Amino acid sequence: xxxxxxxxxxxxxxxxxxxxxxxxxxxxxxxxxxxxxxxxxxxxxxxxxxxxxxxxxxxxxxxxxxxxxxxxxxxxxxxxxxxxxxxxxxxxxxxxxxxxxxxxxxxxxxxxxxxxxxxxxxxxxxxxxxxxxxxxxxxxxxxxxxxxxxxxxxxxxxxxxxxxxxxxxxxxxxxxxxxxxxxxxxxxxxxxxxxxxxxxxxxxxxxxxxxxxxxxxxxxxxxxxxxxxxxxxxxxxxxxxxxxxxxxxxxxxxxxxxxxxxxxxxxxxxxxxxxxxxxxxxxxxxxxxxxxxxxxxxxxxxxxxxxxxxxxxxxxxxxxxxxxxxxxxxxxxxxxxxxxxxxxxxxxxxxxxxxxxxxxxxxxxxxxxxxxxxxxxxxxxxxxxxxxxxxxxxxxxxxxxxxxxxxxxxxxxxxxxxxxxxxx
Amino acid sequence: xxxxxxxxxxxxxxxxxxxxxxxxxxxxxxxxxxxxxxxxxxxxxxxxxxxxxxxxxxxxxxxxxxxxxxxxxxxxxxxxxxxxxxxxxxxxxxxxxxxxxxxxxxxxxxxxxxxxxxxxxxxxxxxxxxxxxxxxxxxxxxxxxxxxxxxxxxxxxxxxxxxxxxxxxxxxxxxxxxxxxxxxxxxxxxxxxxxxxxxxxxxxxxxxxxxxxxxxxxxxxxxxxxxxxxxxxxxxxxxxxxxxxxxxxxxxxxxxxxxxxxxxxxxxxxxxxxxxxxxxxxxxxxxxxxxxxxxxxxxxxxxxxxxxxxxxxxxxxxxxxxxxxxxxxxxxxxxxxxxxxxxxxxxxxxxxxxxxxxxxxxxxxxxxxxxxxxxxxxxxxxxxxxxxxxxxxxxxxxxxxxxxxxxxxxxxxxxxxxxxxxxx
Numbered sequence: 106x107x108x109x110x111x112x113x114x115x116x117x118x119x120x121x122x123x124x125x126x127x128x129x130x131x132x133x134x135x136x137x138x139x140x141x142x143x144x145x146x147x148x149x150x151x152x153x154x155x156x157x158x159x160x161x162x163x164x165x166x167x168x169x170x171x172x173x174x175x176x177x178x179x180x181x182x183x184x185x186x187x188x189x190x191x192x193x194x195x196x197x198x199x200x201x202x203x204x205x206x207x208x209x210x211x212x213x214x215x216x217x218x219x220x221x222x223x224x225x226x227x228x229x230x231x232x233x234x235x236x237x238x239x240x241x242x243x244x245x246x247x248x249x250x251x252x253x254x255x256x257x258x259x260x261x262x263x264x265x266x267x268x269x270x271x272x273x274x275x276x277x278x279x280x281x282x283x284x285x286x287x288x289x290x291x292x293x294x295x296x297x298x299x300x301x302x303x304x305x306x307x308x309x310x311x312x313x314x315x316x317x318x319x320x321x322x323x324x325x326x327x328x329x330x331x332x333x334x335x336x337x338x339x340x341x342x343x344x345x346x347x348x349x350x351x352x353x354x355x356x357x358x359x360x361x362x363x364x365x366x367x368x369x370x371x372x373x374x375x376x377x378x379x380x381x382x383x384x385x386x387x388x389x390x391x392x393x394x395x396x397x398x399x400x401x402x403x404x405x406x407x408x409x410x411x412x413x414x415x416x417x418x419x420x421x422x423x424x425x426x427x428x429x430x431x432x433x434x435x436x437x438x439x440x441x442x443x444x445x446x447x448x449x450x451x452x453x454x455x456x457x458x459x460x461x462x463x464x465x466x467x468x469x470x471x472x473x474x475x476x477x478x479x480x481x482x483x484x485x486x487x488x489x490x491x492x493x494x495x496x497x498x499x500x501x502x503x504x505x506x507x508x509x510x511x512x513x514x515x516x517x518x519x520x521x522x523x524x525x526x527x528x529x
Numbered sequence: 530x531x532x533x534x535x536x537x538x539x540x541x542x543x544x545x546x547x548x549x550x551x552x553x554x555x556x557x558x559x560x561x562x563x564x565x566x567x568x569x570x571x572x573x574x575x576x577x578x579x580x581x582x583x584x585x586x587x588x589x590x591x592x593x594x595x596x597x598x599x600x601x602x603x604x605x606x607x608x609x610x611x612x613x614x615x616x617x618x619x620x621x622x623x624x625x626x627x628x629x630x631x632x633x634x635x636x637x638x639x640x641x642x643x644x645x646x647x648x649x650x651x652x653x654x655x656x657x658x659x660x661x662x663x664x665x666x667x668x669x670x671x672x673x674x675x676x677x678x679x680x681x682x683x684x685x686x687x688x689x690x691x692x693x694x695x696x697x698x699x700x701x702x703x704x705x706x707x708x709x710x711x712x713x714x715x716x717x718x719x720x721x722x723x724x725x726x727x728x729x730x731x732x733x734x735x736x737x738x739x740x741x742x743x744x745x746x747x748x749x750x751x752x753x754x755x756x757x758x759x760x761x762x763x764x765x766x767x768x769x770x771x772x773x774x775x776x777x778x779x780x781x782x783x784x785x786x787x788x789x790x791x792x793x794x795x796x797x798x799x800x801x802x803x804x805x806x807x808x809x810x811x812x813x814x815x816x817x818x819x820x821x822x823x824x825x826x827x828x829x830x831x832x833x834x835x836x837x838x839x840x841x842x843x844x845x846x847x848x849x850x851x852x853x854x855x856x857x858x859x860x861x862x863x864x865x866x867x868x869x870x871x872x873x874x875x876x877x878x879x880x881x882x883x884x885x886x887x888x889x890x891x892x893x894x895x896x897x898x899x900x901x902x903x904x905x906x907x908x909x910x911x912x913x914x915x916x917x918x919x920x921x922x923x924x925x926x927x928x929x930x931x932x933x934x935x936x937x938x939x940x941x942x943x944x945x946x947x948x949x950x951x952x953x
Contacts, residue, residue: 332927360951480947502940503756504928516926523904525777527784
């Protein structure tokens with residue numbers, strides 16, 4: 106790209122970011138009924154525009170087939186009338202969430218009569234960079250608007266026409282409701298360099314949220330001048346303790362690994378206490394094999410499980426996102442905790458045990474966004490937690506950790522009231 | 530610096546950061562009585578080591594005089610037996626704060642019986658970079674330890690011996706109590722390049738907190754790969770509304786500007802509603818002049834206040850940290866809000882008014898960490914808010930905003946308990 110088009114690109118990005126910031130000022134002050142009316146009208150408009158959205162989706166599908174995308178990818182991209190109805194319903198669910206904005210989080214009256222309220226406010230402008238299916242476009246827009254934020258959406262090129270059709274509907278509805286259209290802006294994915302330009306604009310953009318492959322997320326984390334909400338990988342563990350109910354352990358392992366394999370809270374690694382390994386592992390491995398999952402184990406695992414292959418060191422770091430699981434036999438709870446904190450991704454890790462002290466120690470010492478006790482890793486999810494839809498899951502400790510919904514898209518301010526109070 | 534000493538420096542910084550991370554793992558799990566016993570013993574040891582601390586301080590004072598530091602700087606650096614007692618008392622006050630760690634922030638039981646607890650945990654390793662007086666060393670260490678974090682302290686060179694003497698006492702007390710000494714590490718300020726090396730180590734360091742001049746803070750914000758808690762400037766406003774009690778307005782303005790001038794929550798700019806300017810400003814300016822404060826105003830201000838000089842555009846952006854105030858006459862509340870959001874630093878801004886709707890709009894629309902209604906800007910402070918001591922004030926919206934005490938040095942994790950719960 107030459108100098109002139111570089112500076113044109115920068116000017117374009119600054120313009121988009123400024124518009125977003127101006128819209129955010131308005132959105133921050135909207136009352137809940139207005140935001141909900143807009144969301145409900147948007148859901149209605151999505152339903153009313155099924156033909157246009159399907160037509161746009163058809164263009165994406167045609168390009169995907171020409172581009173040689175796999176059948177699975179094409180299927181994820183495909184919209185149907187039923188899937189478009191799901192998109193509308195998801196927007197209605199966001200409308201039904203409590204409005205986080207304006208909530209008084211705390212209020213204290215100091216001994217001198219000064220009243221201090223901590224009041225929830227929006228973050229401002231969210232830059233959402235994603236590679237996913239078209240429905241993510243609508244989800245992200247709805248979550249940001251509900252929480253009083255403006256959003257700049259930068260989706261993957263595979264879904265460009267579908268996303269544009271959905272955003273056109275949402276913006277048109279905003280205009281009809283007298284709300285700032287620039288609260289939702291979709292930027293063209295044609296130019297990858299635009300991401301880098303946006304990530305410099307911390308003057309206007311308050312947070313960047315990347316969702317997709319690790320390479321995309323690393324790029325955003327490296328270049329962003331504003332804070333980033335993210336997780337790099339989900340290398341989630343199930344640890345089966347010596348005191349586990351083995352039937353429960355089996356069900357939790359199968360569910361954690363196999364209920365859906367390509368997602369960040371799927372189990373990638375199974376740790377088994379040495380005492381019960383002989384009794385537990387052969388049957389467990391057989392079940393995993395039945396689900397098409399390849400077992401990669403350490404030497405002892407391979408002795409117990411003839412179908413297992415030898416695990417390399419890097420298999421214990423890996424996020425397979427598919428039908429492979431690494432397995433290791435550990436001597437004790439301490440070894441399990443150490444292994445998880447070392448090889449894991451601080452995302453979601455489960456223990457199966459009936460031993461109360463083991464459960465307490467695991468919960469305290471495993472340094473992950475969510476620790477599951479006798480429950481599947483797949484349950485670490487905004488919907489399952491009752492937070493409503495999520496814009497992502499964070500493995501950072503700063504600001505928000507775990508599933509991030511509307512409340513995690515907020516900040517707060519102090520509103521301090523006196524009657525002439527001075528500092529003495 | 531040549532390549533060899535560069536790589537030595539990097540190895541040194543990695544070693545310090547690794548030690549901190551190892552200590553943080555231990556500190557995260559300490560019970561409150563242990564932490565409080567350490568804090569109280571530390572306070573006792575500070576009182577028991579007055580001669581050693583004074584001797585070290587004497588060396589800093591001698592160097593300061595040789596180095597030509599101003600009398601005011603030398604005074605800030607000077608410790609006395611009474612000031613050392615204040616340091617010990619501040620540590621005792623931190624011990625008396627509630628322990629934030631382990632607190633269950635929320636607990637829900639989902640319809641399927643899954644129990645989800647949101648539990649407060651430490652951030653991990655704090656890198657605290659500061660230029661201030663020796664007491665800040667002890668305050669920061671106590672706040673970090675109380676919140677279960679390890680801290681790497683990188684103080685200014687003027688106080689190097691005093692800080693080292695204080696840290697020696699704190700580390701020796703930790704060792705006596707069986708706690709990890711590396712929970713508190715002081716790094717030599719001799720080498721400015723060490724800051725840049727530490728700021729690369731996001732693998733070990735969870736947050737960087739710079740406190741000092743704007744240049745230092747910009748350096749940290751630009752280079753840090755980990756999150757930063759900060760404020761760049763404190764350009765705080767007092768807006769005197771048409772409906773103000775003018776006597777209250779006068780007292781709040783004097784207190785906000787003059788109670789202490791060199792601090793971030795001091796008032797730097799006064800906005801006055803046109804309707805009451807003639808009645809209010811001449812007397813107000815006279816009072817400010819009596820406190821030695823120079824008034825820089827717009828054209829109308831200069832007509833009303835003969836002693837005022839003409840303000841340049843950059844005066845309205847300035848953090849004077851001294852006896853200068855910028856003054857502007859505004860036509861209405863909207864102009865005041867617009868001015869503050871444009872020229873201000875999102876730190877602390879006050880309105881003086883008896884008009885309820887004006888106060889509500891000001892509170893909602895001024896985008897600052899704290900909005901004061903009929904109260905001095907100087908009251909935006911952890912101690913005044915009842916949060917206990919503060920490690921700084923944040924003007925960011927991410928993670929923490931306003932005064933940051935022990936609770937703002939924490940994160941959370943989800944602890945999810947089931948009895949074999951699966952994702953359906």
